[in-house]
Amino acid sequence: MLAELRDLEFNDIGSAPPSVRLVILSLLLIVILVVGWFLMIKGKTEQLERVQQRELTLRVEYEEKADKAANLEAYEAQLEEMQALLETMFRQLPNRTEMDKLLVDVSQTALGAGIDVQLFQPNAETHHDFYAERPISVRMLGDYHQFGEFVGGVASLPRVVILTMHDISLRRANERDIGVSAGDGRLILEGSVKTYRYIDEEEAAARAQAQAQGGNR
Numbered sequence: 001m002l003a004e005l006r007d008l009e010f011n012d013i014g015s016a017p018p019s020v021r022l023v024i025l026s027l028l029l030i031v032i033l034v035v036g037w038f039l040m041i042k043g044k045t046e047q048l049e050r051v052q053q054r055e056l057t058l059r060v061e062y063e064e065k066a067d068k069a070a071n072l073e074a075y076e077a078q079l080e081e082m083q084a085l086l087e088t089m090f091r092q093l094p095n096r097t098e099m100d101k102l103l104v105d106v107s108q109t110a111l112g113a114g115i116d117v118q119l120f121q122p123n124a125e126t127h128h129d130f131y132a133e134r135p136i137s138v139r140m141l142g143d144y145h146q147f148g149e150f151v152g153g154v155a156s157l158p159r160v161v162i163l164t165m166h167d168i169s170l171r172r173a174n175e176r177d178i179g180v181s182a183g184d185g186r187l188i189l190e191g192s193v194k195t196y197r198y199i200d201e202e203e204a205a206a207r208a209q210a211q212a213q214g215g216n217r
Contacts, residue, residue, distance in 0.1 A: 090131045092160045093198040099134070102159055103195070109153040115142035116179055119190075130204065133194045135166070140189045141179055147189065167191045 068075070094102045107120045119139035125132045142150070154161050168191035173180040177188055199207075 087130055090196075090198045093131065093162065093196055094159045095198050095200055096203060098159060099197045102157070102161065102197075103136070105157055106154055106161065106163075106195070109157070110140060110150050113142070113149040113153060114146045115140045115150055118178060127199065127207065130199050131196050132199055133196050135192050135194050137192055138189065141173060141177070141186055142189070143186050147187070162196045164194045165191070166194055168193065 103122055107117060110117050110120070117138075117140055119137055121137040123135045123137060125134045140147075154163065168189065170187055170189050173184055173186050173188045175181070180186065
């Protein structure tokens with residue numbers, strides 16, 4: 001067979017022995033199948049793999065959304081419960097009529113702790129759904145013990161007081177600071193704190209009405 005293939009003249013394949021022609025046809029068929037696989041089947045196989053991967057992704061997304069949909073009522077109930085709890089907590093904050101007195105109490109608590117209150121300036125309020133925040137510019141001179149006593153005193157006030165620090169710096173005082181002498185050793189607390197109060201239903205309704213009237217002008 002190998003000898004016949006070596007002696008074969010490809011210009012005259014028709015006169016080749018049947019066994020040789022069968023081998024040549026088999027080889028041609030294999031080549032055609034391989035080329036066809038690369039041109040058609042391989043591309044379809046890769047497309048099928050992409051579709052299967054997309055199907056898997058969509059199935060996972062569907063299962064996640066189905067799980068959320070099944071628990072939607074529980075999530076909504078939990079959200080309402082959290083909102084009610086948050087509002088209850090804010091109700092424990094001072095209201096509008098108590099706020100000014102509370103600011104005085106906070107300032108007096110600092111003075112009572114022996115702190116030199118060089119600046120305690122309440123600024124304009126920012127209003128939210130059911131609470132308002134009020135920034136206070138502060139500058140206080142004291143030692144660690146006095147600041148600790150001040151924090152404890154604020155925590156023991158009859159009304160809940162929340163003070164959050166914003167752009168606050170605490171540093172050792174030096175002779176260039178007001179009211180400080182050489183070797184003082186005290187600290188300067190300087191920056192802005194925010195305190196919060198509750199907006200009751202009456203005030204919220206009044207503010208909503210005022211905003212509506214302002215928008216209609």
